Amino acid sequence: MNTRNVQIPQTKTVLVTGGAGFIGSHLCEQLLNQGNEVICMDNLFTGTKENIRHLLKDPHFELIRHDIVHPIFVEVDQIYNLACPASPIHYQYNPVKTIKTNVMGSVNMLGLAKRVKAKILQASTSEIYGNPEIHPQPESYWGNVNPIGLRSCYDEGKRCAETLFFDYHRQNQVKIKVVRIFNTYGPRMHPNDGRVVSNFIVQALKGRDITIYGDGNQTRSFCYVDDMVKGIIAMMNAPDDFIGPVNLGNPVEFTIMELAQKIIELTQSRSKIIHKPLPEDDPERRRPEITLARECLGWNPTVSLEQGLRKTIEYFEAVLSRSVGQ
Ligand code: NAD
């Protein structure tokens, strides 16, 4: 398979579950820009109407407030299944609900795809690799996941969702696509969701201590949201026989200490770095192997950490100044 086989997206009716969330809202925006009819389905647990307020006026956009744990019927051509809280604070808030969203929600969306013959893409995650023993992580790696820990509701929920996708494909010939998303950041991240990029930026802008968990030598690879959305759409529109799973992420790896220092530099903050205990099962290293995405989707992230952080800082400055003005 090579990039010449990737088809240009055509106008379609597209369902985005989790479309009022961080990545989902950018995806809805891009799908509308490409001339699609977009239905955003969200229970607004971590997503907000604010994220999609600018889209609500568009006659080609529709919001359905619905929880995917319950079945629903809509006529669509494509389904992007993003509904699931993604930050540890949010997915651990009600772990049983997180599992239900991943398992029952996937069954409902796969059942819908089967019935209306839609192509369906699952937003899986690098968390399915757990605390990886192989570095960087290729798609062929099966992972090292604790099945009974605090992160398991999310990690195992997402693993089970992948299994369901492949079984619906084998058993019912549903057209599936699975992407494994690595740490993604950008405007519309939730300011209080505890993820490292939003936490550090908000702390730096407020002049509060920057909280590094552990010694800060653990690594992550951060992908700017615009790059991620391009990869997700490219995967949906790639030939049907390329079903994945495919890693999507930026392969440039940073320690959490380096990230903190970069954010302090870019915000010109006087914040001090302090250390707090490392959460349970926190992966030590994470970097995607993206050869498959490069070769089969012609996809490559183009936004550097510094460029992406500048845009994200600008966004949080506006959010914080609005909340002060209220
Ligand atoms: P987010 O929390 O901002 O968005 C998730 C959206 O799903 C929210 O709008 C939320 O209200 C909605 N939702 C949650 N449960 C639902 C349910 N039962 N029914 C309907 N809607 C529901 O998170 P995000 O960062 O935008 O992540 C989007 C997807 O990408 C998630 O599936 C996540 O697991 C995956 N992902 C994200 C990252 C990342 O770094 N952001 C990394 C790996 C995977």
Ligand code: UDP
């Ligand atoms: N982290 C940190 N300080 C914070 C928030 C997170 O040091 O205020 C660390 C966290 O322990 C992890 C990394 O940053 O090692 C990424 O955390 P995040 O929750 O953003 O993503 P994930 O662990 O799911 O990759």
